[in-house]
Amino acid sequence: MNSHNKKTEHYFTKPGVANIGLTKEDIKTSFLEKLFYSLGRIPVVATKNDFYTSLALTVRDRVFRKYVKSLEQYAEEDARGVAYLSAEYLPGPHLGNNLLNLEIVEETREALAEFNLDLDELLKEEVEPGLGNGGLGRLASCYMDSLATLGIPSIAYGIRYEFGIFKQEIQDGWQVESTDKWLQKGNTWEIVRPEISFEVKFGGHTEHSRDGNYKLHIEWIPDSEIKGTAYDTPILGYQSNSITLRLWKAEATESFDFAAYNLGEYYRAVEKKMRSENITKVLYPNDENLSGKELRLKQQYFFVCCSLQDIIRLHLLQGRKLETLHEKFTIQLNDTHPSIAVAELMRLLLDVHQMGWEEAWKVTKSTFAYTNHTLLPEALEKWPVNLLRNLLPRHLELIYEINSRFITEIREHDFTGEQISRMSLIDDRGEPTIRMAHLATVGSYKVNGVSALHSGLLKEEVLKDFAQLWPEKFTNVTNGITHRRFLAVSNPRLAGLISEKIGKEWLTNLDKLKGLESFANDEYFRRKWMEVKLENKKNLAAQIKELTGIEINPEMLIDVQVKRIHEYKRQHLKVLHILSLYMQIKKDGQKDIPPTAFIFAGKAAPGYFMAKRIIKLITAVGDFINNDPEVNETLKVIFLPNFSVKLAQHVYPGADLSEQISMAGKEASGTGNMKFALNGALTVGTLDGANVEIREEVGEENFFLFGLTTEEVAERKKAGYHPYKIYSENEKLKRVVDFLLSEELTKGNTELFRSIYDNLLNQDPYLLLQDYQSYVDQMENVYEIWQDSQKWAQMSIINVANMGKFSSDRSIKDYCEKIWKVKAVKA
Numbered sequence: 001m002n003s004h005n006k007k008t009e010h011y012f013t014k015p016g017v018a019n020i021g022l023t024k025e026d027i028k029t030s031f032l033e034k035l036f037y038s039l040g041r042i043p044v045v046a047t048k049n050d051f052y053t054s055l056a057l058t059v060r061d062r063v064f065r066k067y068v069k070s071l072e073q074y075a076e077e078d079a080r081g082v083a084y085l086s087a088e089y090l091p092g093p094h095l096g097n098n099l100l101n102l103e104i105v106e107e108t109r110e111a112l113a114e115f116n117l118d119l120d121e122l123l124k125e126e127v128e129p130g131l132g133n134g135g136l137g138r139l140a141s142c143y144m145d146s147l148a149t150l151g152i153p154s155i156a157y158g159i160r161y162e163f164g165i166f167k168q169e170i171q172d173g174w175q176v177e178s179t180d181k182w183l184q185k186g187n188t189w190e191i192v193r194p195e196i197s198f199e200v201k202f203g204g205h206t207e208h209s210r211d212g213n214y215k216l217h218i219e220w221i222p223d224s225e226i227k228g229t230a231y232d233t234p235i236l237g238y239q240s241n242s243i244t245l246r247l248w249k250a251e252a253t254e255s256f257d258f259a260a261y262n263l264g265e266y267y268r269a270v271e272k273k274m275r276s277e278n279i280t281k282v283l284y285p286n287d288e289n290l291s292g293k294e295l296r297l298k299q300q301y302f303f304v305c306c307s308l309q310d311i312i313r314l315h316l317l318q319g320r321k322l323e324t325l326h327e328k329f330t331i332q333l334n335d336t337h338p339s340i341a342v343a344e345l346m347r348l349l350l351d352v353h354q355m356g357w358e359e360a361w362k363v364t365k366s367t368f369a370y371t372n373h374t375l376l377p378e379a380l381e382k383w384p385v386n387l388l389r390n391l392l393p394r395h396l397e398l399i400y401e402i403n404s405r406f407i408t409e410i411r412e413h414d415f416t417g418e419q420i421s422r423m424s425l426i427d428d429r430g431e432p433t434i435r436m437a438h439l440a441t442v443g444s445y446k447v448n449g450v451s452a453l454h455s456g457l458l459k460e461e462v463l464k465d466f467a468q469l470w471p472e473k474f475t476n477v478t479n480g481i482t483h484r485r486f487l488a489v490s491n492p493r494l495a496g497l498i499s500e501k502i503g504k505e506w507l508t509n510l511d512k513l514k515g516l517e518s519f520a521n522d523e524y525f526r527r528k529w530m531e532v533k534l535e536n537k538k539n540l541a542a543q544i545k546e547l548t549g550i551e552i553n554p555e556m557l558i559d560v561q562v563k564r565i566h567e568y569k570r571q572h573l574k575v576l577h578i579l580s581l582y583m584q585i586k587k588d589g590q591k592d593i594p595p596t597a598f599i600f601a602g603k604a605a606p607g608y609f610m611a612k613r614i615i616k617l618i619t620a621v622g623d624f625i626n627n628d629p630e631v632n633e634t635l636k637v638i639f640l641p642n643f644s645v646k647l648a649q650h651v652y653p654g655a656d657l658s659e660q661i662s663m664a665g666k667e668a669s670g671t672g673n674m675k676f677a678l679n680g681a682l683t684v685g686t687l688d689g690a691n692v693e694i695r696e697e698v699g700e701e702n703f704f705l706f707g708l709t710t711e712e713v714a715e716r717k718k719a720g721y722h723p724y725k726i727y728s729e730n731e732k733l734k735r736v737v738d739f740l741l742s743e744e745l746t747k748g749n750t751e752l753f754r755s756i757y758d759n760l761l762n763q764d765p766y767l768l769l770q771d772y773q774s775y776v777d778q779m780e781n782v783y784e785i786w787q788d789s790q791k792w793a794q795m796s797i798i799n800v801a802n803m804g805k806f807s808s809d810r811s812i813k814d815y816c817e818k819i820w821k822v823k824a825v826k827a
Ligand code: CR1
Pocket: 135, 136, 139, 287, 288, 335, 373, 374, 379, 450, 479, 667, 668, 669, 670, 671, 689
């Protein structure tokens, strides 16, 4: 095992070796063994969590068996591989997914039943790792699933936050945050690798000197050092392969002086230890808005530094030279969060491994590829030069050098002075800052956006000059989702119906869903389809009751908007629509509005004033409407607290209508849109992000479109946008907006929503009032079709039948072909 040049022995393919069975009897035996020997428990006193843990350990053994086999295979083939660098992951609960991938769901259910235990009850026990904010983190986890399933040699690196995304509670209608103690009951799925650990330096200064041969040596003398230790979670793909998710935890270095001679010294050492561990304490809860926090930069550098040292270790372990790093590895930067990697790899190659600049730069820019996930200006990371000087002095020097060589290069092209200063890695128009997106772009061989529209805008706007300089560097990979978790695991009823009709091949080839399309005209099948949906809606209604105490009739149209709360996503546009229905019932005496439950969920960044106020608005409208007997048979408004992957898995299957209503040009892709459609919800949406491609796939007649296009938004703003004019000219809109200040809604606290009201009438940067009428009109159309349930079922089936493109398997194949040039290793 020590010599890595030797051909690997097939330990785990030898008959009889570690042959862990997958039958019901095998599972029963292991389950009891785990309960007795790993937990020291007997059934009469065991808690639900003990049973969950015994089951998780039972499944874990089987996962590990497949995992080591995969590792053997990757090592043997010695193929080119991918390292995925992401500051966020949202894997969701592991147990259910691993059962599916091992294909032992039924065996396990039966085994447990013999102990009078219910699998679904035990699945509920799992606490998920909330190591991300939203779409970006969940996307990374969908990609892990597909990388594993497709057998792509890969390793995913990130941060093992001790506290993940905060837990959200609703108190008096407001969001209240508390810490997410996801590790409190232990984590069955990970193993610590104390021997895989690296030192990470911070602060201090650099010293430049020349040796006898006049060669320049640069030494970074830090003022502190910490250690990162690897925690590995095997990510099992469907049926065969797996990959590693390696998360780094910060610890104090061994060199800490615990042999202190007096008490003061001892406490200082303890404090130092605690300070070191702070780095991976908590996830920053800001989605698409980064406020230049020093600790955040420390986190980014910390995990990048550990990951790159690990990649270099793995490369050298195979007896290879660093000059060929880019031939064996490609490193994907998931947004700019890990983009300091460009400078760090240069540092490692130049200062630690004594490579020359030209060679090091060639290796660096042939190794990295960068995915951009947002065009929002407030989300584009810029780190103050002064902060870098204090924290990473050597990296600042390197960035200056990279920049100066880059500027020299572009001066040879026809760029204007203005363009050159626009492209510079350093923005010196105020306090000097480093533009991390520029560093990532200059240091990568490919740059991609996450939907066709977004990749286009990236080239036309944010990185326009770079696209002119290096057109071949830019490409698109439209996001995708794992249909195994988001259909097979979370919606077994629909998955079962689909498999009954077209077989199970869709699990590994989502394009097979196309086979459903011809049944869209089959009345019997449509009925079955709607029966499944109704069962799922009952399940969702039960969840809603449990979480909020509110009862809804499962026959209602279930209209859902779940995602982070953000003004550009326009949850408040949905609220305006709900209020318009309320007015129609109360003021216009309209009686024929189909009963609808409006479901919202999502977290607001703790410091985002408007987003938190939007939550309060939703809950206030809910309070008001749900308690008015004149309307509450027709309308229900619900805010589900603490949205998570686990909760999401209940929500998507039960939705009839998916709200994807961002202002065009703002949502880079969206992935919830895909999850809803895959579960048979119809979409009401704008031409934004991946909505455009969803509509293309399902056909425009099967998609409820409204609102301005990206170009129209730009024209509208250029021509001068006056929301007040729209408001004053639309009587029905006016009464809805005015209602925000009403005594009734605000219970006398009429200033409560003044900020939202003023914002809409004076600026309305996301054009809610502009798109309002078009939205309300399209919703009428939604209602008309909803009343024709045969038609609705037909559209729903057609939607699902055309979701093939949105499998993350397709996205990963695109990355492999367009960017990574990596091939699958066959299991
Ligand atoms: C985008 O807002 C996209 C995900 C994943 C988000 C969303 O539209 O689906 O990324 N961006 O690509 C983000 O989190 C920091 O930027």
